[in-house]
Amino acid sequence: DTEVTQTPKHLVMGMTNKKSLKCEQHMGHRAMYWYKQKAKKPPELMFVYSYEKLSINESVPSRFSPECPNSSLLNLHLHALQPEDSALYLCASSQVLGLLKDTQYFGPGTRLTVL
Amino acid sequence: DAKTTQPPSMDCAEGRAANLPCNHSTISGNEYVYWYRQIHSQGPQYIIHGLKNNETNEMASLIITEDRKSSTLILPHATLRDTAVYYCIVRVAPIIQGAQKLVFGQGTRLTINP
Numbered sequence: 445d446t447e448v449t450q451t452p453k454h455l456v457m458g459m460t461n462k463k464s465l466k467c468e469q470h471m472g473h474r475a476m477y478w479y480k481q482k483a484k485k486p487p488e489l490m491f492v493y494s495y496e497k498l499s500i501n502e503s504v505p506s507r508f509s510p511e512c513p514n515s516s517l518l519n520l521h522l523h524a525l526q527p528e529d530s531a532l533y534l535c536a537s538s539q540v541l542g543l544l545k546d547t548q549y550f551g552p553g554t555r556l557t558v559l
Numbered sequence: 560d561a562k563t564t565q566p567p568s569m570d571c572a573e574g575r576a577a578n579l580p581c582n583h584s585t586i587s588g589n590e591y592v593y594w595y596r597q598i599h600s601q602g603p604q605y606i607i608h609g610l611k612n613n614e615t616n617e618m619a620s621l622i623i624t625e626d627r628k629s630s631t632l633i634l635p636h637a638t639l640r641d642t643a644v645y646y647c648i649v650r651v652a653p654i655i656q657g658a659q660k661l662v663f664g665q666g667t668r669l670t671i672n673p
Binding site: 448475477486487488489492493494499500534535536538540547548549550551552553 | 601
């Protein structure tokens with residue numbers, strides 16, 4: 445199984461709402477990632493978890509709160525978002541290796557619209 | 560990580576070989592070249608990577624010049640399903656255990672025409 449699943453596929457929320465995005469993988473990967481992708485732009489890294497610990501935060505605003513409850517799950521909690529946060533949110537996972545083959549597997553993304 | 564330069568768009572006829580160039584003139588000796596692609600409305604997909612030798616897998620071939628300042632991704636028999644944005648990424652392979660950090664450039668939008 446080389447699949448990363450993300451739910452929901454689409455999400456519309458108001459600026460005062462609290463919502464969560466969910467990502468799951470069963471490949472035994474111990475690194476998981478959140479990316480944000482605006483229309484016609486490349487993906488931009490937001491957070492990296494390694495062994496369920498936050499290892500990289502790319503200066504993301506606190507209205508985005510990641511959580512890694514176990515090695516298979518990654519959540520992104522959203523609160524008080526702005527319309528400019530509307531984007532495709534991608535989750536990815538990878539092995540944590542010091543050797544050559546360290547590719548990332550991406551999910552299909554959650555398309556978020558903030559009204 | 561070294562910066563990459565790719566043409567913004569390319570066209571290729573179905574059934575022909577698609578050759579996508581990438582310049583990475585500031586690449587260091589320990590930096591690898593990775594290729595990912597993103598089909599519309601999907602997450603990026605790993606294609607291939609290499610250090611200095613040419614590489615081939617079931618999806619594509621990667622040709623890296625001897626001075627390593629540029630590379631070419633080759634899709635040998637392009638199909639309509641290969642229409643996507645192709646990203647060339649140069650990064651350092653981790654020498655200790657740790658999660659990777661991919662920095663995507665603007666990529667090349669490849670259109671396969673029937």
